[in-house]
Amino acid sequence: MELNDVNFLVMSTIAMPMKILHVSHGGLPDVRVEKEALTLRDFGYDISFVRSKFNGLFYERNPFSRVINIPFSLMAKAGIHPWWGALRRKLLSVVTEMKPDLIHAHDIIAGSLVASISAELNIPFIYDDHEYWSKETAYGYPVVSICKVSVGNFEVKCSVKNKILLVPRNLKYIARMAVCTKVYKEWESKVVAMASAVITVSEEIAKEHRKLNSEVIVIPNYPFLKEMVENGGKARKAPLKIVYIGKILGMHPPYRDLRGFINIMKDLERCEVVIVGDNDIKTAYPLISLGVIPHRELIKRISVYHVGLLPWAPHPFHRYCNPNKAYEYAAAGLHVIVPESLAPVRYSLKNLCETFRSHSELRELLAYYIDSPEEAIERGRKILTLAKKELTWDNIEHKLKGIYERILT
Numbered sequence: 001m002e003l004n005d006v007n008f009l010v011m012s013t014i015a016m017p018m019k020i021l022h023v024s025h026g027g028l029p030d031v032r033v034e035k036e037a038l039t040l041r042d043f044g045y046d047i048s049f050v051r052s053k054f055n056g057l058f059y060e061r062n063p064f065s066r067v068i069n070i071p072f073s074l075m076a077k078a079g080i081h082p083w084w085g086a087l088r089r090k091l092l093s094v095v096t097e098m099k100p101d102l103i104h105a106h107d108i109i110a111g112s113l114v115a116s117i118s119a120e121l122n123i124p125f126i127y128d129d130h131e132y133w134s135k136e137t138a139y140g141y142p143v144v145s146i147c148k149v150s151v152g153n154f155e156v157k158c159s160v161k162n163k164i165l166l167v168p169r170n171l172k173y174i175a176r177m178a179v180c181t182k183v184y185k186e187w188e189s190k191v192v193a194m195a196s197a198v199i200t201v202s203e204e205i206a207k208e209h210r211k212l213n214s215e216v217i218v219i220p221n222y223p224f225l226k227e228m229v230e231n232g233g234k235a236r237k238a239p240l241k242i243v244y245i246g247k248i249l250g251m252h253p254p255y256r257d258l259r260g261f262i263n264i265m266k267d268l269e270r271c272e273v274v275i276v277g278d279n280d281i282k283t284a285y286p287l288i289s290l291g292v293i294p295h296r297e298l299i300k301r302i303s304v305y306h307v308g309l310l311p312w313a314p315h316p317f318h319r320y321c322n323p324n325k326a327y328e329y330a331a332a333g334l335h336v337i338v339p340e341s342l343a344p345v346r347y348s349l350k351n352l353c354e355t356f357r358s359h360s361e362l363r364e365l366l367a368y369y370i371d372s373p374e375e376a377i378e379r380g381r382k383i384l385t386l387a388k389k390e391l392t393w394d395n396i397e398h399k400l401k402g403i404y405e406r407i408l409t
Contacts, residue, residue: 017046018408021098022064023091023114024106025072027053031295031324032130032221033106037063039397040404050094050110058295068094077109078176079183088113095121101408102126102196108133108184111191124196124407132205132320134185136253139317140177144252149262149281196407199400202322202344215406217399220348221324225392227296228331229303229384239286240373241305242366243274243334245298245325248281254315260359261311264366271370274305299332306376307369308334314341314357322348327391333384335376337365348391352383 020040024033028051037047041063048066070090075083091113095103103125105114111127118125189212192198197215200206209216244261252258265273265287274288275281276298281289293301302308308329312318318341326345329336338345340355356362369376 017044018101019048019098020045020102020104020404021048021050021095021100022104022106023050023110025052025077025109026107027051027055028067029056029058029295030106031058032128034059034063035221035224035393036104036128036400039393039400043401043404045404048098048100050091060296070094072109074176078179079112079187084112088116092117092120095123102404104128105191106130108187108191111195112187115191115194119194125194126403126407127191127195127198129192129198129200129205129209132200132208134181134188135317135320137177137181137184139255139315140181140253142254144254144257144259146249146252146258146262149248149265149287197403199403202320203347204320204344215403217403219396219399220322220327220344220391222327222391222393222396223299223324223331225388225394227299228388228392229300229333231333231381231384236304236306236373236377238373239270239272240307240366240370240376241272241274242307242309243276243302243305243329244309244311245276245302245328247278248275249278250280255312255317255321257313257315258311260313261309261362264311264359264363267363268366269370271366274302276302299328302329302334303332305332305334306373306380307366308332308336310336310338310342310345311359311362312339313359314339316341318342320344326353327387330383330387330391333380335369335379336383337362349383350386352379352386354379 022033022037024030034057038059038061041047047064048068049064050068050070052070052072054067054069072087073083076087095117100123103114103118103123105111105125106128107130114125192209193212195213198209198213199217199219200209201218201220203218206216206218248258272286272288274290276290277292278289279291283289290301310323310325318339321342322344326336326338330349336349336353338353338355340357346353346355354365356365
């Protein structure tokens with residue numbers, strides 16, 4: 001036997017990694033997409049990604065062997081032809097050239113395209129439902145606009161340009177949501193039924209999807225264990241410091257209605273309000289704006305505060321929501337306060353978090369902790385202990401591995 005023949009035999013016994021194509025209309029960075037891709041890379045898969053935009057990564061490590069840009073136009077995202085058809089042809093070209101073993105769609109728009117291509121090429125696909133799209137669009141209007149924020153004597157306003165744009169932007173948003181509500185509901189029933197498996201973020205969404213597909217698992221957006229702080233309650237001094245991660249100024253869907261919280265902030269005394277993630281708000285004590293913080297620094301930076309808030313008005317859509325902000329607060333050792341309607345968060349935190357049924361109740365809770373910040377610290381420590389034990393990505397990544405193995409073996 002020739003040496004070349006031996007080399008061929010050796011090489012043929014080495015299994016090439018299975019090729020996985022992730023598709024999202026939202027692009028990068030995306031914490032959930034990146035965590036899943038990092039996990040799958042560690043399990044030995046070759047991960048490629050199709051997206052509409054790229055603004056960097058949340059994590060330092062890049063899990064993608066290949067990133068492909070395909071613009072998703074507004075018309076295509078609403079399912080309007082010929083734009084949707086043109087987008088499908090572009091994605092079909094990528095899939096045909098790459099020949100992935102499995103496709104992982106991260107939203108209903110990507111799901112509609114992937115389901116169609118999967119049926120044509122006989123490639124299995126996973127639908128990863130981050131948001132419950134049909135319900136989110138149905139509950140997405142009337143939109144809420146916030147033009148100014150006041151804390152004590154300090155006031156922040158939208159720029160004149162943004163104020164002028166708010167009304168026409170609202171009308172455009174409402175019209176688009178009305179179209180998308182119908183389209184996404186139709187897509188969703190087909191995509192969920194056709195998928196080899198469905199992943200989602202809360203048990204309430206999973207219950208509804210199981211009516212169409214028996215292979216549905218829940219993987220919440222928990223942080224990695226290594227992201228969590230060592231100990232809660234360190235370096236925290238009076239006055240009480242409360243933090244909210246998210247945009248304040250601009251437009252919000254009704255299930256993220258902050259107007260009651262804005263009214264509370266006007267009257268807060270002996271308390272600092274910290275906003276993370278809104279570059280349009282400038283610091284003027286007692287309001288502290290940290291702007292957008294790189295994700296890899298976020299949990300450590302907020303760990304010096306007392307209370308992490310999800311101060312939205314209670315809403316029916318919350319029964320499906322499982323926002324990662326709550327688990328970032330928990331990982332930082334903060335006491336967590338959320339609307340009572342956010343049942344998935346209450347369930348995960350085992351009622352160690354506190355809830356409010358109205359913004360008047362939230363006002364009372366904050367007034368209590370202004371006088372008792374040490375109790376907030378102690379509650380935060382208990383939440384951190386629970387989070388390290390149960391609410392880590394490390395504890396649930398086996399579910400992702402298991403669903404891939406069932407499909408690909």
